[in-house]
Each structure stands twice: as structure tokens, then as C-alpha cells.
Amino acid sequence: MDAFDAIPDPVVIDILNKVGDVKTLIRCRSVSKRFNSLATQSDSLLLQLDQILGTTTTTDSDSEIDSPISNFFRSLFKSIHGLLPPIFSKSVNPDQILTRSPKTPAQILSRFERIRNLEVELYGGDVKLEKGAAVKWKAEFGETLKSCVIVAYRSATVNTTASSAVDGGVTGVESDSEFVCGLKTRVVWTISALMAASTRHYLMKDLVKDHKEMEKLTVIDREGEGTVVMNAAGMKEYRETAAREIEKGVERVRERTVVPSVRMSMRHAPSLKLKSGICLEAATLVIVRPTGVVSDDDDVELATEAFAGDGGECMYGEAVTALLKRRRNVLEMNSF
Known part of the structure; x- marks a missing residue:
């Protein structure tokens, strides 16, 4: 038996709360059925947004995901995914999660049902001042x-x-x-x-x-x-x-x-x-x-x-x- 499976759900959720970052938690959902159900039960979250476009900001990891090699493996995964039994086909599709997020905070967090403390980080400030101010x-x-x-x-x-x-x-x-x-x-x-x-x-x-x-x-x-x-x-x-x-x-x-x-x-x-x-x-x-x-x-x-x-x-x-x-x-x- 996998030793990780022996860890109680509340302990796993507490660990995921320490992670906090919404993008990371969404990725965790594609790991397994158990992660898919537990990641959305995190109650302390950090959501980073692109203030202008309303989508999550691009990071180095995003550019790696969009590389030709990653695209090949993602296509391969999609082909295999279509052959899996229905019980597995309901899992999260990483292709949808990792390439294009919904445009509003409410849509991004729609599957997180137990949020208690949320911090939303916008890309930049709003007030336009003269230089030096x-x-x-x-x-x-x-x-x-x-x-x-x-x-x-x-x-x-x-x-x-x-x-x-x-x-x-x-x-x-x-x-x-x-x-x-x-x-x-x-x-x-x-x-x-x-x-x-x-x-x-x-x-x-x-x-x-x-x-x-x-x-x-x-x-x-x-x-x-x-x-x-x-x-x-x-x-x-x-x-x-x-x-x-x-x-x-x-x-x-x-x-x-x-x-x-x-x-x-x-x-x-x-x-x-x-x-x-x-x-x-x-x-x-x-x-x-x-x-x-x-x-x-x-x-x-x-x-x-x-x-x-x-x-x-x-x-x-x-x-x-x-x-x-x-x-x-x-x-x-x-x-x-």
C-alpha cells in the first residue's frame, strides 16, 4: 500500500492549506481522484490574477507547459484519456486547467466549496501618479x-x-x-x-x-x-x-x-x-x-x-x- 494513502484526509487538507496557491492546487487535482476531491476542500487560498485581462498571470512554468514537448505529451494524454473507463474519465483535464483559466475570480474558484480565508493578488496597482510620487x-x-x-x-x-x-x-x-x-x-x-x-x-x-x-x-x-x-x-x-x-x-x-x-x-x-x-x-x-x-x-x-x-x-x-x-x-x- 502507498504510505501516502494512510495519511488521514484532514491532515492532507491541512498540508494543502499551507500550499494555498490556487494554481498549484488546481494542478494537484489532476494527480489522482483523491487529490481531485481534497484539493478543492482547502479553506485558505491565494489567488493571483492578471488585473487587466482577468486571467492568471503567466509564469515560467506556464511557458514550459506550452513547449512542443509538453504539447506532445498532452496530446498523448488526451488520446489515452479517451480510452479510459468512465470512472476515470471524469477526472480533471489538465489541458483545460493549465492553459486557459476562467476570466473572473468567481469562475476560477467555483469548485472550491469551503473557502474561509482568501487573499487575491492583482498584477499591479491602479493609481496613476506623477513620476516620483x-x-x-x-x-x-x-x-x-x-x-x-x-x-x-x-x-x-x-x-x-x-x-x-x-x-x-x-x-x-x-x-x-x-x-x-x-x-x-x-x-x-x-x-x-x-x-x-x-x-x-x-x-x-x-x-x-x-x-x-x-x-x-x-x-x-x-x-x-x-x-x-x-x-x-x-x-x-x-x-x-x-x-x-x-x-x-x-x-x-x-x-x-x-x-x-x-x-x-x-x-x-x-x-x-x-x-x-x-x-x-x-x-x-x-x-x-x-x-x-x-x-x-x-x-x-x-x-x-x-x-x-x-x-x-x-x-x-x-x-x-x-x-x-x-x-x-x-x-x-x-x-x-
Whole structure:
């Protein structure tokens, strides 16, 4: 007897959960009937997508699969596969799995029935900025936007006299015209981040509807620009709203979730020196909530939690800590 067959199913599933990568798990399904049934029971998954085309991104392994030798063996397998008894012919066809994936996350994961924690990785970021500028954001959604924390800057330089740099030190004084011009730029950054977040949220709509046991959904990108998070309560809220719309016969054709009217708590520094020796020009922190949230008292908690993974050791974590000490400007924006 094969020793692997003696391993209990729950142990095998736990091993597959450690693998996580959806493309690898789909390939595992072609190994045997047992793998075909167990791979789809994994509950912690990582799905890597090509953001533009909606298909899984090409890797070195893909190019190997499409080589002439691989094509020959795949053709041979298909010929033999047609001669197998029906009990075996129902197994997964690697030709379909490895060459062309469905275009939506919901289709790719349609056979995974026990997803609890899912991380979706997009090919790249969405926000288009001028050269040298950068933005990083984290948004939480339910039916619609619940909160969004944005950190951005126009440029970053390294101070050669880092040892004398003051932690969170602010230099330079803005004139009125510079403030107005900078405000326009900061609002554009904010709108761009919110549009990117709402697009990612809408991309996951069918996935959220189909997998009702899911407890956490995280959508990130390889560049580390933005993160969309939905917890179990947020996904339940989203499903209930979608169900009500279907009952009322409301059909909405759009490319992203509508951003509600929001209240923006904005802090900025014309030039911000960090203890690491990095100097950020036009450093900005924006905390966005739907209009109706009366208190902004939890700004510190919300911003710190959003960039908790950066600790205070990363540039963004440092910038958040420093900018939270700056004066707050409150703006409101209509739904869009």
C-alpha cells in the first residue's frame, strides 16, 4: 500500500492549506481522484490574477507547459484519456486547467466549496501618479465603503545627515498659493485611491455572493499599493443588499462600487523628515469615512491599525505616526 494513502484526509487538507496557491492546487487535482476531491476542500487560498485581462498571470512554468514537448505529451494524454473507463474519465483535464483559466475570480474558484480565508493578488496597482510620487492605502468594505486610510507623498529623498534628522520633523513653510495647489493634488490622490478601492470591491461581487462561508477576503496588488479588506459581517451585509436588489428587479451595470458621500480627515506636511533619514515632500495622511460618522476621535486607532504591518520601522509606518501629530483639516465629498 502507498504510505501516502494512510495519511488521514484532514491532515492532507491541512498540508494543502499551507500550499494555498490556487494554481498549484488546481494542478494537484489532476494527480489522482483523491487529490481531485481534497484539493478543492482547502479553506485558505491565494489567488493571483492578471488585473487587466482577468486571467492568471503567466509564469515560467506556464511557458514550459506550452513547449512542443509538453504539447506532445498532452496530446498523448488526451488520446489515452479517451480510452479510459468512465470512472476515470471524469477526472480533471489538465489541458483545460493549465492553459486557459476562467476570466473572473468567481469562475476560477467555483469548485472550491469551503473557502474561509482568501487573499487575491492583482498584477499591479491602479493609481496613476506623477513620476516620483507614491500612494499607499487600505480600505474596508461591507455593502459599501466603511473606511479608507491613505498615505501619499510627491517625492522621497535620502538625507545624508540622517543621524541629525528629527523623528517626524517638519521643515518649510507653505504659502497660500502652495497650500491651495497642494490641496488640489491631495484631493486627486484621495479620489484616485477611492476609485481603485471601489473597483477592486466590485470585482469581488460574485465571489462574495457564491462563497457564503468565507470569513475574510483581502485584495492586494504585487506593488503593495492598496489593500481592500472585507470581514464576515461586511460580506453578509453585501449579500443581503444584493439579494434585496434582485427581489426589486434592480439591475446595475457598472464597473465599480459607488463611493458614498464621505468625510475626509486630512493631515499633511510640506516636507517631512523621518528618523530613517528619508525626507518626504508633500507628505499626506487622509482618513476617509462615510458621511454621518460624527466623531473623528478614533483617527489614531484607525490609521495605526491600517499600517500595523509596517510597524514604525517602515517608512509608511513612520510617516503615519508623524502625520497624526499634525493639524487636521476636515473636508466632505459627494458620492461618485
